[in-house]
Amino acid sequence: MPESNQKSPVCPLEYRYGREKMKSIFTEANKLKKFLEVEAALAEAHAMVGNIPKKDAEKIRKNANLNRVTVKEVNLIEAEIKHDVMAVVKALSEKCGDAGKSIHLGATSNDIIDTATALQLKEAINLIMEDLKALKKSLLKLAGKHKNTIMVGRTHGQFAVPTTFGLKMAVYASEVQRHIERLKGAKERILVGKMTGAVGTGAALGDSALRIQDIVMKKLGLDAEEASVQIIGRDRYIELISILANIATSLEKFATEIRNLQRSEIKEVSEAFDVKKQVGSSTMAHKKNPIISENICGLARIARAFILPAFENNVFWHERDLANSSGERFIIPHAFILVDDILVKMANVFTNLVVFPENMKNNLEASQGLIMTEAVMMALTKKGVGRQEAHEILRSSAMKTTQKKLNFKDALLENKTISKNLSEADLEKALDPKNYIGCAIEIVENMIKKYGD
Numbered sequence: 001m002p003e004s005n006q007k008s009p010v011c012p013l014e015y016r017y018g019r020e021k022m023k024s025i026f027t028e029a030n031k032l033k034k035f036l037e038v039e040a041a042l043a044e045a046h047a048m049v050g051n052i053p054k055k056d057a058e059k060i061r062k063n064a065n066l067n068r069v070t071v072k073e074v075n076l077i078e079a080e081i082k083h084d085v086m087a088v089v090k091a092l093s094e095k096c097g098d099a100g101k102s103i104h105l106g107a108t109s110n111d112i113i114d115t116a117t118a119l120q121l122k123e124a125i126n127l128i129m130e131d132l133k134a135l136k137k138s139l140l141k142l143a144g145k146h147k148n149t150i151m152v153g154r155t156h157g158q159f160a161v162p163t164t165f166g167l168k169m170a171v172y173a174s175e176v177q178r179h180i181e182r183l184k185g186a187k188e189r190i191l192v193g194k195m196t197g198a199v200g201t202g203a204a205l206g207d208s209a210l211r212i213q214d215i216v217m218k219k220l221g222l223d224a225e226e227a228s229v230q231i232i233g234r235d236r237y238i239e240l241i242s243i244l245a246n247i248a249t250s251l252e253k254f255a256t257e258i259r260n261l262q263r264s265e266i267k268e269v270s271e272a273f274d275v276k277k278q279v280g281s282s283t284m285a286h287k288k289n290p291i292i293s294e295n296i297c298g299l300a301r302i303a304r305a306f307i308l309p310a311f312e313n314n315v316f317w318h319e320r321d322l323a324n325s326s327g328e329r330f331i332i333p334h335a336f337i338l339v340d341d342i343l344v345k346m347a348n349v350f351t352n353l354v355v356f357p358e359n360m361k362n363n364l365e366a367s368q369g370l371i372m373t374e375a376v377m378m379a380l381t382k383k384g385v386g387r388q389e390a391h392e393i394l395r396s397s398a399m400k401t402t403q404k405k406l407n408f409k410d411a412l413l414e415n416k417t418i419s420k421n422l423s424e425a426d427l428e429k430a431l432d433p434k435n436y437i438g439c440a441i442e443i444v445e446n447m448i449k450k451y452g453d
Contacts, residue, residue, distance in 0.1 A: 017299065018337040019344065025123045026333035028071045034116035035088045037220065040064035042111075042195060043102055045215035049208040052102040059099035060092070068095045085109040106205035106212075108198045110231045110320070115193030117332070118222050118232075121240070122191050124336045129183060131343035132247070133453065136176040138350040140452050143169035147444040150433050151268060151360035152371060159371045162364065162433040165268075165355060167440040170447040172254055177451050179247050190240050193217055194225040194232050199319040234314035234324060237332070241310035244335045245303055251346050252300035255293035258349060262290045267359050272352035292349050296342045303338045306331040364433050369408035372431045373398055376412065376422075379430040383421040393417055 009015045013023070024030060040061045047057035063069065069091045078087035086109075093100030104112070147166030152159055195213040196202040202209025217224040225232045261268045271290050309331050313324035364371065373394040380390040393415055401411045412418050412427060422430070429435055 013334065013337055018341045022124065022127055022337050022340040023333075025120055025127070026337070028075075029066060030120065031116065032069065032071055032074060032088065033066055034119040035085070035112055036064035036066075036069060036092065037119065038112050038115045038193070038216070039088070039092060039103055041216045041219040042105070042107060042212070044219065045195075045212040046102065046105055048215055049211055051206065051208070051212075052105065056096075056099035056102040059096050060103055063095040064092060068092075083109075085112050088112075106197055106202075106209075107195065108204075108230060111193075111195045111197065114232045115195065115216070115220065115222065118191050118193045119220060121332075122221070124340075125183060125187060125190070127340060128244075128247075128336065128343065129180065131340055131347070132176055132180045132183070135343055135347040135350070136173050136180070136451065137453065138347045139169045139173035139176065140448050142166070142350055142353065142355075143173060143444045144448050146355060146357075147441050149355070149357050149360065150364065150437060152363045152367070159367045161371060161374050162436050164437055164440045164444070165357075165360065166444045167437075168257075169350075170444045172250075173447055173451060175250050179243070179250065182243050182246070186239055186243060188223060190236050191222055192225050192232055192236065193220065193222045194228045196225075196228060199230050200228040229319035231316075231320050231324075234310075234316075237328065238307075238310045238314055241306050241331060241335055244339045245307050248300035248303035248339055248342065251342050252297045254346060255290075255296040255300075255349070258293040258353070259290045259297070262293075266363065268356055268363065270354040270356070271349055272354060292345050296345055296349075299338050299342050303335055303342070306335045368401070369431050370398055370401065372408075372433065372436065375436040376418075376427070376430045379426060380418065380421055385417060385421060389417070 040057075043052065043057040043060040046052045047054045069088070074087045074091045077090050078084050081087060081090070085104075089104045093103050096103065143166045145166070146169065147164060149165040150162050151165050151168075153161050153163035193216070194200070195205070195216045196209060197204045202213070205212050213224050258269060258271065260266065262270050270288065271292055309327045313327055316324060377387070377390045377394045380393070381387050385393075397411045397415055397418075398408070400406065401408045404411075409427060409431060413424070418427070
């Protein structure tokens with residue numbers, strides 16, 4: 001392909017990652033559309049308080065759309081005057097004739113930019129909420145299906161005590177539910193605009209400044225910044241990016257667990273694999289790698305990295321400077337596009353997850369009963385043996401089992417305290433994993449009942 005007439009994309013979001021559904025929210029066209037919506041709402045507010053003729057506001061509203069004001073012509077004007085908002089104002093004014101004099105009246109650039117950004121954020125947050133609910137649904141479905149599927153519980157990468165795969169999925173679902181609640185609760189702090197002019201006093205808007213701001217925000221479905229300088233408080237963006245980073249971290253945690261459970265020596269779950277077409281390795285033809293989960297982990301780290309510039313952007317000179325603007329052009333769309341991307345991928349992983357209950361059973365048996373030390377200890381305490389004494393008996397018996405390569409049950413029966421207090425039938429019961437999953441099933445059922453939409 002000839003390089004001279006072709007634009008080569010640089011950012012992987014342009015050709016590799018992200019859904020068009022989310023990307024479209026942050027396009028130049030949608031941004032311009034939001035700018036025009038804000039300018040039209042401002043003109044209508046001025047007309048309502050008597051600052052401009054109603055017919056001017058109507059003319060501005062009629063022309064404030066992408067059919068009349070295009071990205072191309074705005075970009076051409078911006079290339080000449082070097083100011084993005086004024087380029088929009090000039091392009092719109094040219095379409096409105098004499099009514100053009102009433103456009104942007106009393107406003108400053110960030111009245112338009114920050115309010116338009118809030119409109120974009122509203123769309124993006126709603127999409128993330130849909131993603132979270134879809135992920136929760138897939139997790140709860142797995143939780144219900146596998147509420148009785150017993151598996152090894154692991155701590156420090158070592159066998160701990162039995163659990164169920166359903167409980168593991170229910171735990172993840174509860175974490176996703178908290179993200180839904182966080183994002184829902186934060187919307188009223190994040191989805192705000194401003195219309196108070198150059199340094200936030202509203203002086204250029206006159207005596208009706210606060211009423212104008214109220215009208216504009218009601219028309220746009222936003223809350224108004226209660227007190228601002230020239231820009232809305234960037235602590236709001238810090239909260240937003242932090243929530244997105246928190247979501248990304250959960251996804252990395254979930255994906256890491258899938259990767260671990262798909263290890264050849266564990267093989268308890270596996271990402272779906274198209275055996276007819278999919279290639280796992282360019283040389284190792286047998287490979288079936290957890291590539292989606294690995295991709296999620298990698299992209300989550302990028303999403304999380306946007307926290308630092310978000311914090312830095314809340315530090316500016318006096319009533320504002322421009323140091324935050326360029327950074328926000330990167331971090332806001334990139335964070336949303338990446339988190340949306342990995343949320344959808346994670347939901348697909350869980351929806352199509354292959355679970356191997358037989359391998360889970362085999363791994364339980366591979367512990368040769370040692371995974372049940374706590375269960376035997378608790379059985380002894382019910383017979384009156386002190387908890388600390390019981391713990392030492394089980395600890396020494398477990399060490400003896402591994403060192404001398406004994407059968408764990410036989411090693412236990414060699415101990416006089418155990419043989420005195422527990423019959424062989426009692427011991428068999430205590431050593432059976434299905435008798436030691438506590439209220440795991442009930443927890444799963446409660447989660448499904450409470451959060452299953």
